[in-house]
Amino acid sequence: xxxxxxxxxxxxxxxxxxxxxxxxxxxxxxxxxxxxxxxxxxxxxxxxxxxxxxxxxxxxxxxxxxxxxxxxxxxxxxxxxxxxxxxxxxxxxxxxxxxxxxxxxxxxxxxxxxxxxxxxxxxxxxxxxxxxxxxxxxxxxxxxxxxxxxxxxxxxxxxxxxxxxxxxxxxxxxxxxxxxxxxxxxxxxxxxxxxxxxxxxxxxxxxx
Numbered sequence: 001x002x003x004x005x006x007x008x009x010x011x012x013x014x015x016x017x018x019x020x021x022x023x024x025x026x027x028x029x030x031x032x033x034x035x036x037x038x039x040x041x042x043x044x045x046x047x048x049x050x051x052x053x054x055x056x057x058x059x060x061x062x063x064x065x066x067x068x069x070x071x072x073x074x075x076x077x078x079x080x081x082x083x084x085x086x087x088x089x090x091x092x093x094x095x096x097x098x099x100x101x102x103x104x105x106x107x108x109x110x111x112x113x114x115x116x117x118x119x120x121x122x123x124x125x126x127x128x129x130x131x132x133x134x135x136x137x138x139x140x141x142x143x144x145x146x147x148x149x150x151x152x153x154x155x156x157x158x159x160x161x162x163x164x165x166x167x168x169x170x171x172x173x174x175x176x177x178x179x180x181x182x183x184x185x186x187x188x189x190x191x192x193x194x195x196x197x198x199x200x201x202x203x204x205x206x207x208x
Contacts, residue, residue: 016113019076021121024061024083028073031080033057035106044140044172045104047165061085069099070125074114081106084118086126089135097189098133099126099181103146111145119153127181130189134179139165141173155179 024032037051052060064071064085071085082105089098101122105114126134134155138146141160151157155177165172 016076016117019074019081019114019117021072021074021117024071024073024085026058026061028075028080028083029058029061030054032061032073032083035080035083035104038107039104042168044165044167045138045143045146047139047167047172049167068129070122072118072121072125074105074118076114081109082114082118084115084122086122086131086134089133097131098135099131100135100137115146115149116153119149123153123179123181131181132184132189134181136175136177138175138177139172141175143175147175147177150177150179153179 033051033054036046036057039045040048040051061071064087067088069086069088072083073080074082074084082103084101084103086099086101089095089100101119103115103118103122105118123134135158136146136150136155138150141147147157156179158176158178161174161176163171164174
């Protein structure tokens with residue numbers, strides 16, 4: 001798979017005025033729990049049906065950070081208005097260079113650029129690490145906003161898993177999208193010189 005170009009200005013959603021994206025702290029997790037609970041109870045983005053407790057979400061955050069992956073919040077006017085993180089795509093070692101993103105925005109604040117700012121930050125943080133691919137598993141094929149956001153951020157549609165979920169009295173699809181991180185599969189892990197050459201070559205191709 002070819003690497004994605006660096007995010008262009010057109011695909012870079014600016015952080016909304018007054019909103020800051022930063023690392024999540026333990027003190028943020030009660031707000032994170034409230035945001036996620038609403039998605040669990042009313043939405044199709046997640047297939048969980050019972051909101052996890054504050055302590056369960058604390059443990060999940062610790063697990064993400066222990067893996068060296070980002071767990072971020074968007075803060076506006078002193079309140080957490082959204083959060084995002086990346087997890088290892090699958091636990092088996094062959095998947096160790098692939099991650100999956102998750103983004104949740106507070107009710108009433110969607111469509112204001114918060115999700116875009118969070119996704120861009122997660123991509124940038126993962127590109128600074130050893131990961132080479134990012135996958136998005138988007139619950140509900142009718143979730144046009146999330147699909148469009150990922151497309152703007154360089155993801156391509158891989159496929160749709162039809163009716164693999166059952167929630168809120170209906171069958172739910174999962175849309176699979178993917179983008180390369182950094183040089184993607186153009187080099188092998190640990191080949192720093194080749195990675196640098198690939199970046200230079202890619203930049204030259206863009207200029208040409």
